[in-house]
Amino acid sequence: MKAFSYERAQSPQAAIDAAARKPGSHFIAGGTNLLDLMKLEIETPAHLIDINALKLDQIESTPEGGLRIGAMVRNTDLAADARVRRDYAVLSRALLAGASAPLPATLLQIRVVETSWIEVQDGRGPVLLSRTVQPGESVGLDGALPLRLTIGNAAATQLVFRGRPVELTAATRDNVARLELK
Numbered sequence: 001m002k003a004f005s006y007e008r009a010q011s012p013q014a015a016i017d018a019a020a021r022k023p024g025s026h027f028i029a030g031g032t033n034l035l036d037l038m039k040l041e042i043e044t045p046a047h048l049i050d051i052n053a054l055k056l057d058q059i060e061s062t063p064e065g066g067l068r069i070g071a072m073v074r075n076t077d078l079a080a081d082a083r084v085r086r087d088y089a090v091l092s093r094a095l096l097a098g099a100s101a102p103l104p105a106t107l108l109q110i111r112v113v114e115t116s117w118i119e120v121q122d123g124r125g126p127v128l129l130s131r132t133v134q135p136g137e138s139v140g141l142d143g144a145l146p147l148r149l150t151i152g153n154a155a156a157t158q159l160v161f162r163g164r165p166v167e168l169t170a171a172t173r174d175n176v177a178r179l180e181l182k
Contacts (some may be wrong), residue, residue, distance in 0.1 A: 001038050001039050001126040002041060002044045004044075004046055004047060004048055005022070005046065005047045006047070006048045006050065006071045007047070007048075007050065007052050008050040008052070008053060009049050009050065009053070009054060010053065010167055012051075012054060012056075012084075012182065015027065015049050015051050015054065015094055018032060018047075019049060020046040022046065024046035024047060024048070024059035024172050025045060025046065025047040025048070025049055026043065026047070026048055026049070026070065026139065027048075027049050027051050028048045028049065028050050028051070028052075029050075029051045029056070029063055029071050029072045029083070030131050033075070033143070037073055044159070046179070048051055049071065051071060051127030052072065054071075054144050055072070056070035056071045056072040056165075057070050057072035057073055057074075057077075058073070059073055059077075059078065059081050059083070059084070061083065061145075062092055067083060067084070068086075069077060073173055074112055075095045076095070076096070076111070076136060077095075078091075079092040079093075079095040079096050079109055079113050080092075080093075080114070080135055081090075082161065085113070085114075085156075087097070091115070093158075096111060096113065096158040097158065097165045100172075103147060106140030106141055107140050107141065107142045107143065107161065107162065108120070108141045108145070108159065108160070108161050108181065109139070109140050109141075109159070109160040110129075110138065110140075110158070110159055111131065111137070111141045111158045111160075112133045112134070112136075112138075112153070112156050112157050112158070113135055113136070113156045113158075114135050114153055114156035115132055115133070115134060115153065115156075115157055116132070116151060116153035116154075116157045117131070117133075117151075117152035117153070118130075118131070118132075118133050118139075118145070118149070118150070118151050118152070118157070119150045120147055120148070120149050121144050121147070121148045121149075122144045122145075122148075123143070123144035123146050123147070124144045126143070128141045128143050128147075129141060133157075135156075145181070146180045146181060146182045147161075147180065147181045148180050149169065149177065149178070149180070149181065150176065150178050151172055151177040151178075152176055152178070154168045154171075154174055154175050154176060154177035155172075156176070161182075165182070167172070168180075172181060
């Protein structure tokens with residue numbers, strides 16, 4: 001990661017002024033995606049302007065029937081919003097698929113946006129997980145391959161196996177996914 005300067009904006013106008021004052025600035029709000037890109041040197045901002053203190057974390061309905069999404073709304077919060085899941089399902093799934101893995105050292109990461117019952121059994125037979133996973137919760141698991149999974153509420157569940165998103169559609173019937181990961 002390349003060196004950069006940092007400041008925390010105290011108002012929207014201060015953030016705008018800082019960006020005008022320092023060419024190459026990027027705004028950071030939550031920042032996991034930007035920081036991932038900075039680590040890979042895909043993004044190399046000279047200056048970061050932190051807008052976390054600006055209270056821009058609301059998702060509001062507009063009179064036209066759309067949504068106004070504040071700059072501080074976290075991707076996982078946006079994906080979990082009932083309006084987004086109902087009216088913009090593709091967006092919700094895309095946000096989850098693009099999310100940074102919470103536990104990169106584990107073989108399997110599970111993230112849910114709605115309550116989901118999940119069972120994972122490893123190749124030697126032990127059950128690694130058999131419980132209800134709560135909205136916003138992330139679980140990381142390691143075990144012997146193949147991993148056998150049963151997922152209730154598959155539509156609200158994201159899997160990352162060996163660092164890659166797993167598409168559940170083909171393994172899902174009546175919103176229950178049954179699959180084996182090798």
